[in-house]
Amino acid sequence: GQNIDQPTEMTATEGAIVQINCTYQTSGFNGLFWYQQHAGEAPTFLSYNVLDGLEEKGRFSSFLSRSKGYSYLLLKELQMKDSASYLCAVRDSNYQLIWGAGTKLIIKP
């Protein structure tokens, strides 16, 4: 079967750095997405990785290792508004999106 694993919940302090991990076992791989979802709102696109390495976009970076079936989302200089759920999704060999259950990130002052 296909599986995406993310921690259920993480807590971090305002101004700090947090790394949210995502491991996957899928039938093939054609890219990995990270989405942010604030409570009661729509998921919004954050990043996409298809090749190994780090993609940086402002305070957010996403890393991919295809050989390890592993990605992480790195959030720097955390702000209270970063409190949200972060969803990892992988496109499999059929270009179907397989979603993780999301990681709820709680930022404390």
Added chain:
Amino acid sequence: SAVISQKPSRDICQRGTSLTIQCQVDSQVTMMFWYRQQPGQSLTLIATANQGSEATYESGFVIDKFPISRPNLTFSTLTVSNMSPEDSSIYLCSVATGAISGANVLTFGAGSRLTVL
């Protein structure tokens, strides 16, 4: 990216009734996707709606339970039929808007939170 309006944003429904969720996009799109998001669980694709053809349903979802309409390139509806408490969930409409490195990026509506009593 597209702007998606979904309604109702939330509703409380009685067991055995049906509810139709509407999704309006501010631009023409070929495919619209309907997802379900249950508490603590991953997004699950219910079906893909193409204009002018019948929707394509994922394993575990059937047309009798989740009929979909797609009358034009900017609008779709999802009906949740003969509801039971197990249907209590958030239902999300999404479209593929833009691409990055050849991959379509999804834009989502804010969702419709249904509670079935």
